[in-house]
Every structure is written in C-alpha cells, then in structure tokens.
Amino acid sequence: NAGVTQTPKFQVLKTGQSMTLQCAQDMNHEYMSWYRQDPGMGLRLIHYSVGAGITDQGEVPNGYNVSRSTTEDFPLRLLSAAPSQTSVYFCASSYGRGGSYGYTFGSGTRLTVV
Amino acid sequence: QQPVQSPQAVILREGEDAVINCSSSKALYSVHWYRQKHGEAPVFLMILLKGGEQKGHEKISASFNEKKQQSSLYLTASQLSYSGTYFCGTPNQAGTALIFGKGTTLSVSS
Numbered sequence: 001n002a003g004v005t006q007t008p009k010f011q012v013l014k015t016g017q018s019m020t021l022q023c024a025q026d027m028n029h030e031y032m033s034w035y036r037q038d039p040g041m042g043l044r045l046i047h048y049s050v051g052a053g054i055t056d057q058g059e060v061p062n063g064y065n066v067s068r069s070t071t072e073d074f075p076l077r078l079l080s081a082a083p084s085q086t087s088v089y090f091c092a093s094s095y096g097r098g099g100s101y102g103y104t105f106g107s108g109t110r111l112t113v114v
Numbered sequence: 115q116q117p118v119q120s121p122q123a124v125i126l127r128e129g130e131d132a133v134i135n136c137s138s139s140k141a142l143y144s145v146h147w148y149r150q151k152h153g154e155a156p157v158f159l160m161i162l163l164k165g166g167e168q169k170g171h172e173k174i175s176a177s178f179n180e181k182k183q184q185s186s187l188y189l190t191a192s193q194l195s196y197s198g199t200y201f202c203g204t205p206n207q208a209g210t211a212l213i214f215g216k217g218t219t220l221s222v223s224s
Contacts, residue, residue, distance in 0.1 A: 031210060031211070033211045033212070035214075040216065041216060042116070042201060042214050042215055042216035042217050043156070043201060043203075043214040043217075044214075045206075045211055045212070045213060045214075048210060048211035050210045056210070056211075058206075058211060059116075059213065090155060090156070092156075092212075097205075097209040097210075100144075100161065101161075102146065102158030102160075102161060103146070103148075103158060103203075103212060104158070105155040105156050105157070106155060107154075107155050108155055
C-alpha cells in the first residue's frame with residue numbers, strides 16, 4: 001500500500017516554463033488537495049477535488065490548474081512558472097466529509113523557479 | 115478563513131509540558147491536528163469533533179470547545195521526538211478540504 005505518491009521530489013524550472021506535478025493515491029480516497037508550504041506561511045490550499053471530474057479553487061489558486069480524470073490521480077499544472085512559485089508542494093487525500101479520518105500527505109515536491 | 119495558532123514557537127526541556135492553541139473566527143464542527151518533522155510531510159495526529167471531546171495520541175491530548183471556536187493541544191512530559199511543527203486544520207465551509215493555521219514550532223532539548 002503506497003499511500004500518496006508525489007513525483008518528482010525536486011525540480012528546477014526557468015521562469016516561464018510549464019510543468020506538471022504528479023500526485024497519485026491508492027487508497028480510493030474521494031477527497032484530494034494540493035498545498036504549498038512557504039516559511040512562516042503554513043500550508044496554503046491551492047486546489048482541491050471531491051471526486052473524479054470535480055475540482056475547486058482554494059486560497060491561492062492563481063497560476064495553477066488541476067484536473068481529476070480518475071479517483072487515483074490529481075496532477076497540478078504550473079502554466080508559466082514564476083519565482084514566486086518557488087515552494088514545497090504537498091498533495092493530500094482523505095475520505096469522509098471534513099476528512100473525518102485524517103488526511104494522508106505525500107512526501108512533497110520541492111520546486112525552485114529561477 | 116485561516117485558523118490562528120499560538121504561540122508561534124515553544125522551546126522546552128525534556129519532561130516539560132506545553133499547550134498549543136488554535137482558534138477560528140467561524141463556527142467549527144471539527145479540528146484536525148498534524149505534526150511535521152523537518153524535511154518531512156505532515157502526519158495526522160487526531161481529529162476533534164463537535165461535542166467537546168478530548169482525544170489522545172501517545173502523551174499528546176487535545177480538547178475542542180465549539181462554543182469558543184477553539185482547540186488546544188496538550189503535550190505532557192515532552193520527549194525529544196515531539197520536536198517539530200504542529201498545525202491545526204479546520205474544514206472549509208463545504209467540508210471538502212482543510213484550511214491550516216501557520217503552525218507552532220516546538221523544540222525539545224535534553
């Protein structure tokens with residue numbers, strides 16, 4: 001049982017490049033979320049999904065797109081990378097309204113935009 | 115709306131106790147607590163549901179007062195392994211995602 005798998009673990013991008021951060025879970029969780037973590041800012045919600053085909057914006061959605069074609073996968077796309085998007089990105093999943101059984105986090109992707 | 119955590123940082127010696135608080139300006143029906151060690155992912159500790167219940171994890175317990183819209187995490191007889199950043203999280207309005215506080219960094223030394 002792998003849990004939540006994020007790839008890549010590290011990435012360096014040039015300003016203006018695009019890329020996709022991958023997130024997959026094998027627990028059949030309906031709820032999935034993307035967060036970014038910056039020093040002193042905590043975990044800020046970017047986008048989330050409540051099932052295949054259903055996504056919504058979180059606190060800081062600008063510059064990011066998501067889609068959810070299957071229960072397992074929830075990729076995060078950076079359309080045109082900017083230095084302000086340098087951060088650590090976490091994907092998390094849960095089931096039950098309100099994440100009643102707790103969220104499981106992936107190991108994170110450390111992204112640097114130069 | 116982001117919950118507010120206090121204090122921002124706590125420094126302890128092994129065996130000492132600490133309390134971390136989490137408050138919200140909106141009505142809550144649940145509060146989550148997570149711990150993140152340096153360079154790792156956050157790990158779920160416990161969830162507190164409406165009803166004022168208390169829960170425990172190792173020697174870590176928590177309470178939830180929905181009338182005051184706040185929760186407290188109690189760490190007793192702290193161990194070196196308790197060091198890390200503690201986050202509280204509250205569900206968004208639809209209960210479909212968590213909004214986290216900025217975190218409280220706990221440092222335990224011998």
